Amino acid sequence: MSPSPASLNDQQRAAYIREQVMAHGNALRQRYPILQHQDALGAGILAFALLGMIGSAALYIGGHLPWWACLLLNAFFASLTHELEHDLIHSMYFRKQPLPHNLMLALVWLARPSTINPWVRRHLHLNHHKVSGSEADMEERAITNGEPWGIARLLMVGDNMMSSFIRWLRAKTPEHRRLILTRTLKVYAPLGLLNWATWYLFLGFHLLDWASAALGAPIAWSATTLSVMQVVNVAVVVLVGPNVLRTFCLHFVSSNMHYYGDVEPGNVIQQTQVLNPWWLWPLQAxxxxxxxxxxxxxxxxxxxxxxxxxxxxxxxxxMREMGVRFNDFGTFARANRWTRAAQAREERTQAA
Structure with a gap:
């Protein structure tokens, strides 16, 4: 029989959840012994994801798969590699074997070139667990957690370079702008910079080509330009585009399921909610x-x-029994705060 949540504080509730979920995970390992082969499973899932991406790309290039199917399939396969990277950051695979561990990190980065260097992200993510919900949580802040909803957040949530650019525009001093610029170049080099440059080249070329044709003055592109764009088009379908889609889905969900700003330090109950309404399934996929x-x-x-x-x-x-929030849609209006500003002021007044 579970204890009454009313008799527990948040730390005790979190400890109870941790104890119960860990015990359930151990029971699953006993029931399904294959789960005990963690390194092999991680490597196997990575091989499956990479082969899936390569296979769908080959089918598309060979004319056997439409572009949209390739893009959707590779976005799904890439999402597996994101989960693997996250596990690797927490040293869950080949923990005491640097070569396969770092090889897996390199491969998941190649599958998701839109992201920052995973060895850099390790420090950001471990810091996220220490300071989740605060201004110091750079990982979640970078993907718009705590931003009021509007055009700026919509542009930032699916485009890492746009996120950095808008923060650069908002910076109040030249020193801060230089810091944002140098940090962006450092953490995204080289794959992220190449990925987003390819994306912008793709968008810019096709927008210009469409606009000129719509105005009745189509551009006569050179054979070299068209050859380059053919390569760019393929890259966008098989790798860049899937990761743009995956990035938007992940960042939209993650930035809105984490709370920000008025979270009690170290209070895991207040750090996140479960966000799983039916209408989010296209993004969850x-x-x-x-x-x-x-x-x-x-x-x-x-x-x-x-x-x-x-x-x-x-x-x-x-988690529901212990008071973890489920589908708190008010977070969209509160810029991911745990409470509304008026409610928070009232609570502070009562406490005083």
Missing amino acids: FCFNFGSSHAIHHFVVKEPFYVRQLTVPFAHRV
Whole structure:
């Protein structure tokens, strides 16, 4: 029988959730011994994802798969590699074997060139767990957590370079602008810079080509330009485009399931919610059910993503009993604050 949540503070509730979910994960490993082969499973899932991306790309290039199917398939496969990178950041695969561990990190980065260097992200993500919900949580802040909803956030949430650019525009001093610029170049070099340059080249070329034709003055592109754009078009369909889609889905879900600003330091109950309404499933499909499963990770950090997915029904029941929020859509209006500003002021007044 579970304890009454009313008799527990948030730290005790979090500890109870952690204990129950860890026990359930251990029971799953006993029931399904294959789950105990963590390194092999991680490597196998990576091989599956990479072969899936390569296979769908080959089918598209060979004319056997439409562009949209290739893009959607590769966005899904890339979402698997994101989960693997996250597990690798927490040293869940080949922890004491640097060569395969770092090889996996390199491969998941190649599959998702839109992202920052994973060795850099490790520091940002571990810091995220320490300071989640605060201004110091650079990882979540970078993907728009805590931003009021509007045109700026919409542009930033799916485009990492646009996010950096808008923050650069907002910077109040030349020193801050230089810091944003140098940090962006450092963490995205070289794959991220190449990825986003390819994306902007694709958008710019096709926008200019369409606009000139619409105005009755089509541009006579050179054979060299058209040859280059043929390569760019293929790259966008098989790799760049899938990661733009995956980035938008992941960042939209993640930035809105994490709370920001008025979170009590270290209070895991207040750090996240479970965000899994039916209408988010098109996005969840390309971030591997992140909105439903990621909150579990804040309670049980050292659980690989596939075990976490298996624990979802049990974990959700325990989390709901202990007061974790589910589908708090008010977060969109509150810029991801735990409480409304007026409510927070009232609570502070009462406390005083």
